[in-house]
Each structure stands twice: as C-alpha cells, then as structure tokens.
Amino acid sequence: MTNIAFIGLGIMGSPMAVHLANAGHRVAGYNLDMDRAKPLVEAGGLAAGSIADAVKDADVVCVMVPDSPDVELVLAGPDGVFQNAPTGALVIDFSSIRPDVTIELAAQARANGFRLLDAPVSGGQAGAENAALSIMVGGEAEDFQTAKPLFDRVGKTIVHVGGNGAGQTVKAANQLIVAANIQALSEAVIFLEAYGVDTKAALEVLGGGLAGSAVLNQKKENMLSRSFAPGFRIDLHHKDMGIVTAAAREAGVVVPLGALVAQLVASARANGDGGLDHSALLRGVERLSGKEIG
Template sequence: MAGMSTVAFIGLGIMGAPMAKHLVDAGHDVLGVNRSREPVERFVEAGGRDGGTVAEAVADADVVITMLPDSPDVTAVALGADGIYANAKKGALHIDCSTIRPDTARELAEAGASAGIRVVDAPVSGGEAGAKEAALSIMVGGSDDDVAAARPLLEKVGKTIVHVGPPGSGQTVKAANQLIVAGTLELVAEAIVFLEAHGVATEAALEVLGGGLAGSTVLARKGAGMLVREFSPGFRVDLHHKDLGIVTAAARERGVAIPLGAHVAQLVAALRAQGHGDLDHSALLKLVEQLSGRG
C-alpha cells in the first residue's frame, strides 16, 4: 500500500504493542485499540493515537490489523455489529496477524469479500524479541493483489515475509511452525536435564550444540533462559496450548498422523493443567525435571 496509511491496530499485547509502535515510527497514523486501557495509554505515550472502540477506529482506516489471542476473538471483532466488516470503509484491508484456525481464516476472507473488505491472514513467528526487533517471520495467505498491498506494512514489523498461498494458507503454515517449535522446545528441555544429570558445563554444551546441526533459533533464543529457569513469558504456555489444538485439529481433518506432535501437545496440556499457563513455553523444562524426579 503506497504512501502513509491510517491504520487501526487492534490488540496491543506482548506482540501487538511493539508491532504497532514500528508502524508509528514508520510514519503511519496508527489508532490503537485494546480490551484493557493501560496498553492504549502506553501506546499513546509512544506516539500512537487512542482509537476508542473498534467501530470508531476502523471507520476511516485504510488498513486494519488484528493481533488477538484466538479464533473466537478475531471472529467477534471482525463480524460483530460493532466490528470491522460492518464499520470499515469499502476497500479497506484487514491484515490478521493473530494465530487462528485455518478454516476460520478462510471464513473471514469470504465474509470480508461479501462486505467489500480485503482480507489476508498473516500470522507471525519470532516471539516478543522478534516483535521488538521488527524481525518477525510472517507467513501470508490471500490473493496476490491483497498480499502485495499488505507487504509494505508487514515489512515494517518483519524481516521474512512470504506469500504462501490463498486465504488460510498463512495459518496452515503457522500451525506447522508451532508444531516444530513445540517439539524443539521439548527436546531442548530434555537435553538440558540430561546434560545437568551428567554434570556437564551446560553453557559450554549449549554453545557447541548451537554451532552444529542441533543449532536452531529456538535453542539460540530460549536455551540461556532455560538454564537459569527464567520463564517470563515471551510466548505463554496458554497460547502454545491453543496453537497445538489448532495443529491437531487440522491434522485430523486431513488424516495426517503427527505422533510426536500429539505427544508434545499432551505435555504442554499437562504443564498448563499444573497451573503454569502464564509462563513462557520454554517452561516445558519444568515438566521434564518433574518426570525425571529432579524438579
């Protein structure tokens, strides 16, 4: 989308707040909307505008970006009488950066088209650090023209922006991403407990592991915090639990077996059931310690 745009940004949480701030810094007129007031006030202090209600914020917006926790949240904000599609101007672009069900993303694209709103699904990966650094990986589903219109804005918040197919495709790729991340976190957790049990210098061990085939962004970004049991949320267990529900449902829908992924989904569910839903997903380490009799 050429030039500076008026952007309604709905959802100023851990990920949404820094993303919205990057758009402000790029010169866009950004109206922030959030369910609670404090994030909006912080956003105004950072140079954004208070968007008021969803209906008020989207009325004159060229672009609406949503960054919300789950499928029902996005559906409610998009389809309600006071929502995006009933109040945005014809031709506005809705970029949903939330992580939701692929079938929900397809339904939103159809509903948007009926209302004269262009819709792309653009879930992101990279966690809080990636959002703050404008280094997110963004997988985008939608028509060629709509994705092209979204790209200049997405480039202000991400480093890797890839059009992966028609509506819903971005969410399908994000589900695969969450499957890989959860599995990798579990194996990093197991490796750390294994190393500690043998009295190995774990910092040195993770350094050399990170330089070989076992190296990954998950290991690089989460390993050090896991060693010192620092689980302040960059991405909460609750949200990864939700995402793994999306993965398992989508896999079942197409008859795809994900035996390891399904097992990790159960481990994440167990960690959440123990009351750790607000911790970072790297807290899978706590469960491995417990299962090993070392917690």
C-alpha cells in the same frame, strides 16, 4: 501515510503498532486493557475507545488477538470491523487461528466489501520488538503486494504462501516444529544437568552444530536461569497445538510426535504453567524426572 487501525496491543501487537507509527503512519490502537496503548501513544499514535472508533477512517485494519473466537468477534461481531470500517479496507489478521475460521472470515469479508489477509507471525516478543518477525501470508497476491510495505516495517522474512488459510496452515506447522524443538531442548538440558556437565558450555557447542536452532539460541538462557517470563505463553501454544492436531486429523495426516508434544503442553498448562513462557516445558521434564521444579 496510511491510516491504520490496530486491534490488540498485547506483547506482540504493541511493538508492532509502535513500529508502524514510527514509520510515519497514522495508527489508532484499541485494546481491552487500554493501559496497553501507552507505548503507541508515546510513539505518536492514538488510543481509540472502541473497535468502531479505531477503524472508522482506516485504510488498513490490523488484528492481533489470541484465538479464533476473538478474531471472529473483532471482525464479524456487532461492533466489529465489518460493521464499522470503510468499505474496501484491507484487513490483516496477524493472529494465529484455525485455517477453516480464516477461510470463512475471508468469505465474509468479501461479501461485506473488504479484503482479508491471514498473516500470522513467528519470532515471539523479541521478534516483534526488533521488527524481525517471520510473516506467513495467505490471501490474494495483489493484496499481499499492497500490504508488503507494512509487513516490511514489522518483519524480516515475509512470504506469500497461498490463498486465504494458507498462512494459518503454515503457522500451525511452525508451532509444531517449535514445540517439538523446545521439548527436545528441555530434555537435553535436564539430561546434561544430571551428569554435572557445564550446561552453558554444552549448549554453546551444540548451538554451533547440527543441533543448533533458533529455539536453542532464543530459549537457552530461559532454561539455564529458570526465568520463564512470557514471550509466548504456554496457554497460547496449547491453543496452537490443538489447531495442529485437529487440522492434521481433518487432512488424514498422522502427527505422532505432534500429538505427544500437544499432551506435554497440555500437562504443563494443567500443572499451572499456562501463563509462563513456552520454554517452561522444561518444568514438565523436571516433574517427570522427579526433580525439584526450577
């Protein structure tokens, strides 16, 4: 049994924490909205009243919060992990943030006697609930091996991709690919509908060929039914596309398709769709095509 603190019990963090508790670990969870701790408590975990309370006895501290400033506050803030967790604890940051921020936080962690892995995930809410996430891990190989049994409880494809920051870099590439796929699928759906094709049947056959993808499999029903309850919000993908375009510029890499998709994601957000699932990029295609918004 490992003593685990889990900071951030949202759509992704809550089921991940529950899986760890179900595996027999002692899990103390903290979230700003403590109602989000109910599933963890029902699984035998603990609801902590603060970050300090959650991490005070932790061997491992897991973090799953929205953005770079949130991670910085959780780890390096005055009431954060570095000030309150036992020296030597392993910090696993499942959040998707800027690679340069991760590298700086890893340096701060070492200076304070901690170890840090950046371990952003892909797979959305369904992947978190089914313990089928892809996890791209940056950090020391020895720390990766220590954490591997925990990763195995929440993920299916777990790969050590390099040193600190590498996990976040791979996640940025992932978000570029996913956004481009969702946009292409959205355009295909509106195109098919315009010609009166049986769109469900069309997507079935497309999914069996080279056009098939995890995005098509997971997002086609959202688009067909115009049901955009968030599994991964456009707000968060907007943040991730900002990471992609900024990091690409710093590296001197040209991402023209990425830049275009980033603008389409920004447009969706500006039109009030930020709280919807990223499959709601379909609504942007409808707007541009002069169609009634579904």
